[in-house]
Amino acid sequence: MGDYKNFHTVRGYEIIEKEKKTLTHSMEDYLEMIYRISLESESVRVNALSEALNVQPPSVTKMVQKLTKLGFVNYVKYGAIFLTEKGEKMGKFLLDRHNIIEKFFRTLGLEKDVLFNIELMEHNITKDALIKIDILNNFFRDNPDIERGFHEYKKSIKNLE
Structure with missing residues (x-):
C-alpha cells in the first residue's frame, strides 16, 4: 500500500490551512x-x-x-x-489570484458557472499551485498553436458531461 501518513480529508486540509x-x-x-x-x-x-x-x-x-x-x-x-x-x-494578490484562475478555466473552455467554480477554488489553492497555473496560462498565451491544438483535441474526445 502507498504512504498515507500525509493524507487528509478535504476538511482536514481546510483546517490545516485555516490555522496558517x-x-x-x-x-x-x-x-x-x-x-x-x-x-x-x-x-x-x-x-x-x-x-x-x-x-x-x-x-x-x-x-x-x-x-x-x-x-x-x-x-x-x-x-x-x-x-x-x-x-x-493583499487586495492586489487576491484579485490577481482570481484572474489567474478565471483565465485558466476560460482556457479550458469552462463557460458555465465560471464565477462559482472560481470561488470554490480560489480560497483553497496553494500559492505554489497558483504559480504553476499562471505559468500554464502564460504558456498557452505564448503558444497559440498549442492552445488551438488543445481545443481541437478536446472536441475530438467524448466529454463526461
Whole structure:
C-alpha cells in the first residue's frame, strides 16, 4: 500500500490551512472587492460594497470593522473605506489570484458557472499551485498553436458531461 501518513480529508486540509491564514474566505472576498472598487473610484462606500457583494449594509459594516482591526483598511463609521498599504498589497494578490484562475478555466473552455467554480477554488489553492497555473496560462498565451491544438483535441474526445 502507498504512504498515507500525509493524507487528509478535504476538511482536514481546510483546517490545516485555516490555522496558517489570517483572513477567512469572506474577509478575502470583501478585501478583493474593496480593491476592485478602489481601482475605479477614489473612495469605497459601504453601500457600493454592499451592492457589489450582494449583502446587506450592516454585514459590510461588521466585516469592514474586522478588516480595520486587522490593519487592512481604514474606516470610520459613515465614512469611506480606504485600503492600507497592507490591504492594497493583499487586495492586489487576491484579485490577481482570481484572474489567474478565471483565465485558466476560460482556457479550458469552462463557460458555465465560471464565477462559482472560481470561488470554490480560489480560497483553497496553494500559492505554489497558483504559480504553476499562471505559468500554464502564460504558456498557452505564448503558444497559440498549442492552445488551438488543445481545443481541437478536446472536441475530438467524448466529454463526461
